[in-house]
Amino acid sequence: MPCPFASYKLLAMKLIITEKNQAAQRIASILSKGTAKREGGPRSSLYVFSDDSDEVKCIGLRGHIMKVDFPDEYKRWEEIEPGALVEAELVKQPAQESLVSTLKKCAKAASVIIIATDYDREGELIGLDVKRLCQEVNSNARYFRARFSALTPDEIRGAFENLKELDENLAMAGEARQDIDLIWGASLTRFLSLATSRLGQRFLSAGRVQSPTLALVVEREKEIQNVVPETYWQLSAVLEHDGATFSAVAIPKEFKDYEEAKRAFESIEDYAFVKSVEKRERQIKPPAPFNTTSFLTAASNLKVSPARAMNVAEDLYSRGYISYPRVDNTVYPESLSFRSLLESIRDSDVVGVFADELLKLRFFKPTRGRKESTDHPPIHPTSKAKKEDLSSLQWKIYELVARRFLATLSKEARARSTKVVLKSGAVEFVARGDLTIEEGFLRVYPYGRKKDEELPDISEGDVLKVVDKKIEEKKTQPPPRYSEGKLIEKMEELGLGTKSTRHTMIQNLLERGYIFGSPIRPSEMGTSVSAALRKHANPINTPEMTSNLEREMDRIVEGEISLDDVVGESRKSLSEIFSLMEERKEEIAQTIREGVRGDTVLGICPACGGELRIRVARSSKKRFVGCSSYPQCNVTFPLPQKGMIQPMGETCDACGSPIVRVITKGKRPWEICLDPECTKKKASVGTRKKKK
Template identity: 45%
Template sequence: MWLIVTEKDNTARRIAGILFGRVKVRKIDGVNVYFSQDEKNAVVGLKGHIVELDYPKEYNNWSKVPLKSLLKADLVKKVKARNIAKALSQLAQKAERVTIATDYDREGELIGVEALEIIKKANPSVKADRAKYSAITPQEIKKAFSSTTKINFNLAKAAETRQIVDLMWGALLTRLLSLSSGRLGKDFLSVGRVQSPTLRFIVEREREIQQFKPTPYWEIFAEFENGEKFSAKHVKRFLKKEEAEEAFSRIGDRAVVKKYVEKDVSERRPIPFNTTEFLREAGKFMAPDKAMSIAENLYMNGYISYPRTDNTVYPPSLNLKAIVSKFLNSEFKAEAEIALSHMKPSRGKKETKDHPPIHPVEVASRKDLSKDEWRIYELVVRRFLATLAPDAVWAVRQAEIDASGEIFKATGKQLVNPGWRAIYVYYKAEESFLPGLHEGQTLKVLSKKIEEKKTKPPGRYTMSSIIKLMEKYNLGTKSTRHEILRKLYSRGYIRGNPLKPTEVAFAVIDALKKEAEVITLPDMTAKLEEDMDRIEEGKQDQKAVVNESAKFLEEVLENVNEEELGKTIREGVRKDRVVGKCPECGNDLEIRKARGRFIGCTSYPECRFTLPLPQKGRLEVTARKCDKHDMSILRIRPSKGKSWTFCPYCSYIEWKGRDGQSQG
């Protein structure tokens, strides 16, 4: 029998349908197996990793296990999907050949190798090969399975090394912070190899914003006329009001055009989508982890290519014209015609050989997809077509105007040929007006004004900008960056978008910077990413990389002052529980626990003011304040259903009013 192993069940179903035509579905140990009619071929889907690395159970007691021992422990492999492992073992006994058809990247290769080890244990003589594909379409799948290759064990080894190192870092640092601060059980503080430097970027940007002192400056604007009115700005930004007023007083009622230029300027079309660029764009209207999850579903259902890729250059083997032509009978007809009129692809700086940039492979209609699926699918389609379209062309006019020795500049922009902009509608075309002028022309000064302004602090990172920054510093990979951000949210370190760190985040980063700063720097993490590449290339040994991490973490433990670390974190945790000031005594109100959670005054027992809280759901303190009571708005995230926000004081007053009415 020929056994094919895919990463997920729906991929197995689709591949079986493409390869076998009519399919028999049978359950083995509760797992769907898709057979050809003669039962000589079978496809089975996994659930991602069915095996996981972990510490032996004797390491489970955080309080009793010495932290250093985590660095020398022999990790164990645990089967976490026993029914799938049993099904693989049973199928293996009849298999003569097994083809690993998991996603072709590091994680996918490791997932496939894990499954192969289970199969080989049941049938050591089975022959194994690899099918590589970037889209689940009949043409691509048939081609992949007719030209299988060898399994890349170095690729899997690189992914396994990452697992080992991340487990070691995560276990040691999480226990270090949690034990030193007394945050155990459900309240443990989680940190990791990539989380820590990423969180430091967010915290330090917030600190820049908090410490920023705005500087006043003055700008001069004037309105001119040559038959048509237009505005211009003085070339100088004045840091002293007196200088601005002196310049302002010199401006008379006439001005002369000193320089004037008209030119057409091309605006290059965007580059093809790799994972980072895709998540940056999708992150403008959706959480990156959600966008990736949807993209993966679209891929598995045969609508788009594999969404985890570093590539920004379409390979010559990709028939771009054939893909575009499919959209001539869709609601993207007009956009496809623009692309077909040009058909010269843009290209980015990154070119890899594993997968092409993300692109559509099949036409879908709105009724085929959910609302969110359509948004992601439309983004991918429009980006793909835009990369093949003509550049946009702007008619640009620039003028330099002399008003009694004071120089003003004005620019006009008109979009004369939208090109790719007619397709990729996510960037607004900002036009500005400037009439046709000529050098030496006299203009009438219609009005003038001085505006006082202040310098602004740097903006907070958005989902899009932090992913770009992570890529710049080699933090994480295309496949993990969105997951790191999700962890920072779920563990209460950041809120909102733009990203705002909580007091716990400040405390953790401040404590680590003081006691173990190297953990918060991107250097070691970036080096590890380079080591993974070398393992993949067969130029680096896994054991050497793991030992280097263990030695690094051992030095951290030797130099850290756990008492000071815990003290700093506890203070930050306390601040994060504060929701406002007590209306009776003016001291802090904070979230407390005693037979349930409630809000109490920090001056208890002198002050006994309290507010009730919902007892179910995860409670979060948001950055917003109630307009009436200057109290933090709280959010409840229930285990099921939508989250909701409330002011605890407003809710209490409302409840008290209702209670009073019912008693009356």
Template identity: 40%
Template sequence: MQGPTLKLLVDREREIEAFDPDDYWELFADLTKAGGTGFEAQYFYLDADGNEARRIWDESAADDAHDALAAAEGAAVEEVNRRTRTDEPPAPFNTTQFIRAASSLGYSAQRAMSIAEDLYTAGYITYPRTDNTVYPDDLDPEELLKAFSETFFGESVDELLEQDEIEPTEGDEETTDHPPIHPTGEMPTDLDDDEWEVYELVVRRFFATCAPSATWEHLRVVAGVGGEVSLPSGGERGLSLKANGKRLLEEGYHSVYPYSSADETVVPDVETGEELAVSDVHLDAKQTQPPRRYGQSRLIETMEEMGIGTKSTRHNTIEKLYDRNYVEGDPPRPTQLAKAVVEAAEEFADHIVSEEMTAQLEADMRAIAAGEKGFEEVTAESREMLEAVFEALQESREEVGDHLRKSMKADKILGPCPECGEDLLVRKSRYGSYFVGCDGYPDCEYTLPLPSTGKPLILDEECEEHGLKKVKMLAGRKTFVHGCPLCKAEEADEEADRVIGDCPECGEEEGGELAIKQLRSGSRLVGCTRYPDCDYSLPLPRRGEIEVTDEECEEHNLPHLVVHGDDDEPWELGCPICNYREFQAREANSELETVEGIGEKTAEKLAEAGVEDVEGLKEADPDDLAESVDGVSAGSVRDWQAKAD
């Protein structure tokens, strides 16, 4: 399964690399009613086939259309079309659709399934590995809904139970192995934030399948402007603008399932023949885009469509590709090693990366389970096929090995070493941190530091000054582009430390001072000048020019700092000590989150129950609090109280 899955990713990367973008232009203008209500509309024309087109592929034609529209005195409404559309609730969750929904909340396929399996083991949801999208006949949706009546979800349940009849939706897949993923009705206790978020997703998906349809009203407005413009497709075309709006008439399932977009696009009511003012005419230059990389959820859907793997193995397959350094980043991007493996397999043993072989093996196993094929027959066929693959690889093992070794090294190269000309490589120290080192070591000991946060990803973009590839540090939601490591190091070498005051740790006794420091790794901080004897430090933003002002903090006797960046408004950072304290408070969102074991979601639920700070938590009765907060036990409250002391 890893072979054909990896080939999917490599083939998509080949498409992206081979893509040659085309330039095009799109034209927009604001149309305003006499009463002052305005909306944005887009220029369109009819192409040679008579279809509406918005992209203008010739720059001179785009400029002509822009100039003609900018000179227009007004636009007349030529067409007003209203229609309603029914928005059906989603089908019940099977494994693939659950992973897709969880990915929109930021969970990888592996993490989503791991949490779901824990929830299943605890008895809160049904078995999460299923293809089924039809609830079984013995499931009474009304009874299951009532199990949530006196819980956090009570308001949504009351709304659903007001319906005359509850008929859950059904998907296309109906199997007998396991039901769709849904809550059991058992309310959880002691869930962490991630577990609660996934649990709520499953509960609300069940609610959505029991909810009524939503209804949208769509409004299309076409306005014409006097004059014509020549287009490369031939002929003279009138200047036409269109706008499409939508508004939600009946909320339906959206009221209980906030994960599906219910955003409205406002276009005011207009009448045919109405005159509208034209303003803010602007032409946007764009380029066609290459196909997008597969996100994890889309990759799993594609694997399912191609018959690669099963509901139980697909997410594990993706995780193994990460673990073995075949892919990196999110969405997954194949490494040079992955490309080399696929190239070698295509040349010497194409069965390894063929989805046909994997799909055939899966089909054979299903045939055995159904009694259509014998075990011995299938194993004999599989053995013959795998022996042929092994023999092909055995014959070419030296060529394959050499090809893979070169590719593994190519994955780490940034560019030439400025000391000796050998390759500079991203390396990992014995302590687990990353740095840039010369491939000529030990003859050449040239190194450059990298940030301590994240895993380095080498980008395609090169530094114009040094010819080194730039680096991105993958650190989850805190991922950032580090840039050229040599530029960062040179900036730090040239930047002198700026002393701003006494060190609060050792200033009085040892004379230590706080200074603004630029590190060779690209980080900045306020740190003690006696480092490493005193390691007191405060973080500073990586980007922007730091101004030391004359204003001073009364509590810490340190100057206020201002960061000037690309934005028009500078960032009033203030006293670095006060700022760091405020940052810690913001990260925690509430004082309660400073207690080990209490996350953002739990803190919100505690606040709703009247416990808003640590003092309130310490004074609360554990049994009473557990009774009023879903997902929290009295034992957890006592544990938190002990940790808060």
């Protein structure tokens, strides 16, 4: 018998599901006009309110709610041929049991379920996972999809007044990515690790994003080593005018032939004649708003690694100081009120005064970046901050974000550049000056500002005294190694990883001992793993694997091809790779082992000039450093037993022993010289004690 109250509105319950707590809170607040209440303690992400007499529950997930994995019987690495993973079935499991049960409990009572995850492919996938879970407990509910591109009242109301259907094809495209990443990554990781007997924590990994990223670093190192430096000569002179001196460089900048350079050099007279003076004014535009990549690059320039910068930014975000830090967008949305943002940071330490100044403007003309998307607004401060409330690193990041935001609303700077061409003997010289004449945004955003290079006031026809002249031998420079910031930029350019994962990828490569140092260099192990992948599993070593996958995913979205087709094809090509790789297993293992051995060389023995290597004591199995000239030389040093040891290529100026870096998971890397008796070390320990 139908319940007589079935159509009574109070019995209807709407369930809204978002991808993160922040979105749930905002949506509940907007739709309820501020009346929504949090249910289940301060750390819960369930919000309840009523709307047109319906009860509404809004629940915030924490990213993906399901994870994909191999069935249990594939768990033990040693007992399964890695090649077997290529064809293995995949299973989906709840990623967070407690969230799944809360979700199901709410779904049971709901008549309408609205999926309001992020408006992107992964958001659609999370949505499909949610729908499947809810359908297990409630087959009668109606499902909708709310799509919004910002957590603003207009966008949110618009999305909920105009509900759509879940795009299952888009979700399947995400599922294809998940499957392919797991199949390729896990099978190749296990193959490399098993072939070289590196199991446990020392495993060797491979993946669609990490391997091409490692290859970038390895390739750059190869380029650097392959550069045959060309010698050239450069002439310069120091000139004087009214007591002020400046230097000028001869044209051409590079003399390839020494005799020619010498002849030119010898022709330089005691005086130089000013042939021309050219002055130009130019504008320096304020920078574009921060998205994740440009933020991480800027932080990297301040010597804060992307991984740390991201950690701090997430912390500042969760405490309300800055906006959501994972964004692609570099254009402020219309809905952002600059005036109220400026007002909310005007009491900040250091940067508040700049906000005050900007508030005097009648309207704002913010800069725009090239990337415009609708995910989130560019990173900006959301409330004032006091230095004393934050750690020094937190303050550094807050200040960077706040200054950048203020800079995007500030006036351009103006600079005057001067180019002076002079002649002395047979040689023409050029001197350049650059002077900021209007500071504009540079006052609030001085990062990376170039120093003024001032030239004295010179006019055409002047005759200046040559007070010094030089002929210098120089060498062409190899391309520079990547900084972490530059590597993130390069990854973005190549489409590798996402705003949320790029910094973690680099962190991974560092923690696994594939890369090290700043700027980044590959370890011998990283180089040999990359070489092995390039030779035997090349697709995973190139950015094209990602771009090809993107194309296939687009076809899934268009309904031209199915998830199974794409994953099936992918399995087929991986299986071909495996059959060849298994034949060459010993050869691959050999190459990588040589690389690993290469990394045990820590430097030069300060006593005999031999090689200091990491060794393992036969009896205690403990590692230590020993000299390659043993038993002639019996220099040994102890080593920390945990963590990765990497040579820094430097020696301690006090004891002459090599300096190494110790990397322990979860800790900050630290550097020490090998000699525990080193006087410098004792001194520094002493000062540290004093501080306490």
